[in-house]
Amino acid sequence: GQQLNQSPQSMFIQEGEDVSMNCTSSSIFNTWLWYKQDPGEGPVLLIALYKAGELTSNGRLTAQFGITRKDSFLNISASIPSDVGIYFCEGNAGNMLTFGGGTRLMVKP
Amino acid sequence: NAGVTQTPKFQVLKTGQSMTLQCAQDMNHNSMYWYRQDPGMGLRLIYYSASEGTTDKGEVPNGYNVSRLNKREFSLRLESAAPSQTSVYFCASTVTGQSNQPQHFGDGTRLSIL
Numbered sequence: 633g634q635q636l637n638q639s640p641q642s643m644f645i646q647e648g649e650d651v652s653m654n655c656t657s658s659s660i661f662n663t664w665l666w667y668k669q670d671p672g673e674g675p676v677l678l679i680a681l682y683k684a685g686e687l688t689s690n691g692r693l694t695a696q697f698g699i700t701r702k703d704s705f706l707n708i709s710a711s712i713p714s715d716v717g718i719y720f721c722e723g724n725a726g727n728m729l730t731f732g733g734g735t736r737l738m739v740k741p
Numbered sequence: 742n743a744g745v746t747q748t749p750k751f752q753v754l755k756t757g758q759s760m761t762l763q764c765a766q767d768m769n770h771n772s773m774y775w776y777r778q779d780p781g782m783g784l785r786l787i788y789y790s791a792s793e794g795t796t797d798k799g800e801v802p803n804g805y806n807v808s809r810l811n812k813r814e815f816s817l818r819l820e821s822a823a824p825s826q827t828s829v830y831f832c833a834s835t836v837t838g839q840s841n842q843p844q845h846f847g848d849g850t851r852l853s854i855l
Contacts, residue, residue: 638783663841674745674831674846675784682841720783724841729774731783 635659636723638732644740645711653735654705655721663724664697664704669734670717678719679706713739743767747832747847754822754854762817762850764832772835773815774799774844775807777828784831790815822854 638655645651655664663682667675679690681697681704688695694707704723708715716739721732745766754760766773771792776784786799790809804826806818815834819826830850835842 636783665843667844667846673848674833675844676846677843680841680843722844729786729844731776731785733783 636721636730636732638721638735640735641733642736642738644738645715646740647712649711651708651711651715651737652705653719654703655723655732656703657723657730658702659723659725659730660701661723661725662701664695665722665724666693666695666704666706667720667722668717669720675718675720708737711737711739715739745832745834745845745847747830747850749850750848751851752853754819754852756823756854758822760819760822760852762819762830762832762852763814764816764847765814766832766834766845767813768834768836768845769812770834770845771812771837772842773809774833774835775805775815775817776831776833777801777826778831778849779828787817787830819852822852824854826852827854828852 636655636657665680666678669675679695684701685699686697692709718734718736720734723730748763774789775787785801788807790796793812808816832847833844
């Protein structure tokens with residue numbers, strides 16, 4: 633099936649830092665979605681992107697749909713402790729749904 | 742306020758035992774999905790049901806069967822559990838199966854096969 637490369641796989645953050653993660657693919661997608669998963673729960677939608685080049689914000693989160701339709705990135709500004717969790721990208725092309733491997737965000741003690 | 746409900750939340754099985762994971766959604770969604778989540782591998786689609794009465798294989802269907810009992814319910818069955826099926830299983834639903842629909846997930850079933 634289609635592959636989505638999500639990076640980084642994990643990262644430690646200091647409270648207040650900005651965070652950036654991305655997903656890339658060799659395939660074109662019609663929709664990019666970003667989810668967050670808290671421990672013991674299912675993923676929850678953060679941002680949905682529907683057009684190439686689209687830049688969308690949700691509070692401290694900003695995501696962009698790459699102009700080539702093969703990539704997307706998610707930025708978190710001024711991170712706080714409750715940002716910890718696993719972030720997933722999803723690429724959607726017709727009937728094909730593909731998830732990235734996840735980025736695990738942890739806070740430096 | 743329920744959304745997608747999965748039962749059970751945890752289960753331990755012995756190799757060769759059978760088990761059905763239940764999923765129900767109360768959002769009147771047409772499409773439902775079963776995923777497994779393994780460390781570092783994201784979510785992999787096992788089976789999906791685009792609408793009531795239809796089911797299709799996803800990326801990793803071997804060893805599983807599904808039933809779309811009605812519009813609300815979509816169950817996943819392991820006929821003869823194997824240790825390789827130890828995973829966290831998520832059910833999800835969308836309004837339709839079209840590409841612009843975000844998914845609503847349950848809280849998962851943590852399954853261990855000994």
